[in-house]
Amino acid sequence: MAEISRLIDAAAAGDRRAAGELLPLVYDELRAIAAARMAQERPGQTLDATALVHEAYLRLIGDQAFANRGHFFAAAAEAMRRILVDAARRKKRERHGGGRERVDLPDVPARDPDERLLALDEALTRLANEDELAAKVVELRQFAGQGHEAIAETLGITVYLARQKWTYARAWLRDAMTS
């Protein structure tokens, strides 16, 4: 716990290496919780990303006042995105792999939440090339359950800009994922 607080503080102070070290730590923790959760739950149930991130927060940071927790969420959002996308890929592989249970599906990729998630991930990567800030806003919102105010705080921007970026990014992504 002390280690992670130190890293977050260092990341907040602009230490890029600390930010880099933070991600695997948060990632491991999140993956452990997610795995435990998956084991408890019925198969096929989706994970509540927000709840997982918050649980990880409690476990890693505790309930103390923590000024720089935005950096935690930035790392957690990225980690959560990877975990969910990995899970979706794995499921997809299991379904389509080996042709064991090959079923002719009508072409409705938009109905499959995993496919949608993978499409979002891909679109988000493209958006990041064009507007990195907008992509960060989406990541924090979709994968760490952050509201506009918290996003603004994490990214050091105004709430107004966070809203604007979200409006733009949402339209951009929806367009990218449907066209």
Next chain:
Amino acid sequence: MSAKPNPAEAIFLAAADIADPAGRAALLDERCAGDAELRRRIELLLKAHDAPDSLLDQPVPTAEEMPTRAMPVEQSDSTQAYGRTVEDDEELDALAFLAPPGRPDSLGRIGQYDVLEVLGKGAFGIVFRAFDDKLQRVVAVKVLAPSLATTSPARKRFLREARSSAAIRHENVVQVHDVHEQPLPHLVMEFIPGETLQQRLDRTGPLDAAEVVRIGRQIAEGLAAAHATGLIHRDIKPSNILVDSGPAATVKITDFGLARAADDASLTRSGVVAGTPMYMAPEQAKGEALDHRADLFSLGSVMYVMATGRPPFRASSTFAVLKRVAEDAPRPMREIIPEVPEWLARIVEKLHAKDADERFQSAREVSDVLADCEAQLKASSKLMDYSRIPNSEIRRSARIGRKWKWVAVAVIAVVLVSVAAARLIPSVSRFIDNRAELAFDLSDPDFERAIVYSGEDVVADVDLRTPATIPLVPGSFKLEVRIRENRDLQEWQYNRYGLNHGSSAEPLLNSNTTYRLDVVRGERVVYTAKLKPPVPVVASDGWVSLFNGKDLNNWEQFPADGWKIENGLLVSNGISSSISCRKPLFGDGICRLEYKLVGKATGSFNLRSWKSKRGGAVFLGIGNKGEKTGDITTWDQQSGTRIIAQANADVHRGDEWQVAEAMLRGNEMIVKIDGVETARHTFADIPARGNVGLHATAGVKMYVRKLEIKELPAEEPGWSPLFNGKDLTGWKTHPEQPGGWTVENGVLVGRKPSGYLFSERGDYGDFHLRAEVKINAAGNSGLGFRSEYGFNFDIRQKGGNGFCPIGYETELAVKGAAGTTFPTGSVYRNPRVWDPKAGSVRPKSDEVKADQWITLEVIARGDRFTILVDGKTVVDFTDPTPIARAGHLNLQVLTPTTVVQFRKIEIKELPVATAQPVPDPEIVKALEAKLAAAETALAKAEARFRAAAAPKTEVLAHELAVIDVKIELADEQKRYADMVKLAEQAVTKHGDQRDMLAVLVKLGRIPSSDLNRADAAIADAKLRLAKAKKKLSEAKP
């Protein structure tokens, strides 16, 4: 990262804000000017913008749902009439109008209603959740505050308006079932589970247009129903709007007509907070005649706050708010939140017309327009038909009001400000052009300095003892407040975290802690603190007066007007009322009350109450259940007042001044009335410190002319007093050498003739003796120990055998006094056979002055003697040829000019060191086997966790099991330092476990009752830690 919008983004955002297609097209024509590719791109984005998306539109919880125990957001609107929290249940004491309860979970009865819970309190009174046992349903009961109830016009108006509001039957109005006049005016309403709109907004921030319209429409419909019966609400504001927690989230207006009753009272009685004027209509602010259209203006303000998160008319003082309501146009909503649609802004603008004739003319009209918007939004998620939306041609220019009417309003406003301002420190006072001003309340003298950081940079460093504001741009800052050093931090922390702060890891507040302060658009103050009254001055004799005869600033009372000051006396108003002194808290000491009871009823004198926890009380007067003056009583919710120790004499004297004294030491309480002890009791459980308070029942007049406390240092375990402050009990003079010993004002004084005072007990061996003593310049005295009480010495005889009692003596004399060779602290050896070389030991320093109280300590352990003066060791020697291993203590007067005084003599007998017990090898072996098994189980659980087959909680449970065995083993092997460390680990781990369970509870996976078990486990672990620490300290030499 680039924050600058690209051209496509900027045009898209501008276009997305325009709801009607024609307007959008016009904007695109203008901004894309011939760039067909750009325009196509933006049109695609707009199409995507307007379409719903199952993945992207998942509702995301806001960060406010995160555990933020250390960053509480207190509600700034303290006048909530229907708040869901009760911050201080001290007032329950004063709920004396309730009859005895009819069921076990009830606090008491009012009429046919069993009160189950206090839901909240506001300017008007208290709201209870209650059970109607006739109709077998849960209801809300609102009781008019006694202070208002005694004002005849307010009372009449309350009853009249409440009765007429009972006539409104509408889905959007809280149904009033019944109105009663006795014992206090109260109304019975339907109980709505849910929250107020204020609480909702505090929780979520601004609402989207659809929700603003949905709620606004329902308020308008409720108002329409009320206006149809001729009733005006007069106080429409977010805290008077309830949002049902049911799936339909129905909105209900409450408190019809109550504002009027409160107004009447506040105009005639100063100091009563009537509520916030932020939602008032201009005609109300100016004190002009008003009609139902005033409610429509307030509805406009409520819609404004819903859409933007901030009330439309805000200013630094109540007076300035009133002025803005009357004269200024609020800042356009779209400047604050650009997403607010134009049509919504126009509706609110029309409601906000200063001239009632320019507003919508009826609530029905408003509800129709909003219903139309609601239907359109449902159909196509935006507004297509603007035909019912008003034009934005309302004059924005300020209208000049009739200024002279302001004078009357201003007087009240000033009173309100002084009451309200004391509650917020610091507060973001206003937002101007995207900048906030942080203001600090200066009425709390305990704050000395505030430092604001942005990252590591100091943005401002302000001395809080002079007026100060700090301009801030929106963003996140750290605020550090330096508090005066001797402030009672525990109490302050209590106020910051509230009653329900049951954390296992309590964050400690200290003046160097940094708190986060968020300044965001839409005003949200994260940091608030309450004013604490100044610390009363301690008189030189140790008595602290709690009542200054002038004001009640340091007191909290319930109800508000229960007590007042008359001619320097504190007087109850003849209604059932409690009052308690905020500071200082009372722990070990004496509390003295000089009081007079007039009339037949009774009162009490309460000690060490601490918020919900009751201390002890001294009953005053003759009660109807056999209670009488001098009884020790206590109070709890189940049984109310209960006698726990009866007075042994009838000491009540009505209509006369009497003195009640309560002495508390640890858990023991001794009561004296007029100097005569009436009762004593040792409590099983009583707060260590708490407030001093008074309670008077209805019908009685209780006068208080003096209330003071004197703290006594907490008694340390193992010490027993050798001098009782009254007489020479426990001592005897020597028949041949008596000396002159008297007790004067609690002080034991020794004068001529020369002689000795011996302790009756003669078996003091190893001990720690402590005396507070004073000697005159010409005096020579001493403190003897391990002395023989015999007849073989003569004090007058100088030199030779028998100069002093056989044993040891430590000298007590100022250097240079007659007959003194050695100064205070020197130890004389007086062996049985006089030996001129018997020897004495001189202190390292001899700095004891005449006529000053000093603390002299003697520690005798085996043959080693340590003498301390004022805590400093002056002599420490081991006698190679010991004279005695045990004996009497004695006090000496050597020369006729001696005056020696003792005000405290106490002793702690030291245990004779015994051999350490040896661990039992059998038990150790068994425990080691148990430990191995637990460790194996833990390893298995960890493996399962790594394989994702077990939750983390299971691993934690095994870790705790291992620690438990390790503690047992450490205990058996007498490794107490290890035991303490392990017990500390266990406490931390149990805390972790609770945190995890809390998450599971939050997610609805386990019932919240599981947390109780976790709390119990934490308490258990703490207890074990305390035990381990005790063992460790006892084991240390």
